[in-house]
Amino acid sequence: MRDISHQHGRVRPLAGASVIVTRPASSAAALRRKIIALGGTPIGLPGIGVRSAADPDAARRGLLASRASDFVVFTSPNAARYTFALMPQLHFARATRVCAVGPGSARALARHGVREVVYPAQRQDSEGLLALAPLARMRGRRVSLIGAPDGRDLLREELQRRGAKVELVHVYRRTAPRLNRRHFDALERAAAPLLTLLSSAEAIAHLRVVLPAALFARLIASAAIVSSARLAHAAQAAGWREMHIAGSASGADLCAAAVTALAQHRL
Structure with missing residues (x-):
């Protein structure tokens, strides 16, 4: 087997590390490729399951109505995928104006011909989107928020506070993950050092419930790479002791923070 930990005679920055990927399996492929390119071994441990909308007819009606909105906001790449499904x-x-929380959602929209999408270049989350100039003056504007139920309510609450008329369009559902022995064995056998990538408080809560106690103890003994200070608090509450805050939830920023964390371990 070809040794992927070296490239052009140099050791890759994540060589020897097992990197736990907690994103839904359906949206983790690009992140896994980044980890492999950096020499790490990705371990799939999805903290969230993704399913189609509970009421597809209601979702279609909401999408039809959204065509006349002043703003349409896609809250995730999955929102884009399920919309066009x-x-x-x-x-x-x-x-x-079509908006998204980050470049991943913008790329998913571009694959369906939706271009000129507004998204934050730096902080890629609800706070980053709300900081953009086009969303500053919203009184009387109609906004369609396209995503899943039971997520963070920050976008809806803040846009309504700014005077917008917000309609929620639920095109998919987030559920507890369906983990099995394959996932458990992969975590149990993962070689140290372990780095866990976290970009969802909901994923942390699910993993705390669905993992056997011994495996969750192993997970929280890893270094947590979190996408925000808010996630750092959630990880700490769940039992993590070592946390490193990435620049955003993007795969590039999570991997960059993982590289920094691993380098500190090797000092």
Whole structure:
């Protein structure tokens, strides 16, 4: 087997590390590729399951209505994927501003022909999106928030506070992950050092419940790479003791923070 820990005679920065990927399996492929390119071994441990909308007809009605909105906000790449699975020919009005929480969602939209998407370049989350100039003055504006139920309510609450009329369109559902012996064995056998990538408080809560106690203890003994200070608090509450805050939830920023954390271990 080819040794992937070296490239052009140099040791790759994540060589020898097992990197726990807690994103849903359906949206983790690009992150896994980044980890492998850096010499690490990705270990899939999804903290969230993703399913189709509970009421597809209601979702389609909401999507049809969203075409006339002033702003349409996609809250995740999965929101884009499930939207166009429900309505492959969906088009928005020319005057509608399409927004996303980060470049991953923008890329998912581009694959379906939706371009000129507004998204934050730095902080890639609800706070980052709300800081953008186009969303500053929202009184009387109609906004369609496209995503899943039971997520953070910050976008809806803040946009309504700014005077927007917000409609929620639920095109998919987040559920507890369906982990099995394959996932448990992979975590149990993962070679140290372990780094766990975390970008969802909901994923932390699910893993705390679905993992056997001994395996959750092994997970929280790893270094947590978290996407924000908010996630650092959630990880600490769940039992992690070592945390490193990434620049954002993007795969590039999570991997960069993982490289920094591993380098500190090797000093």
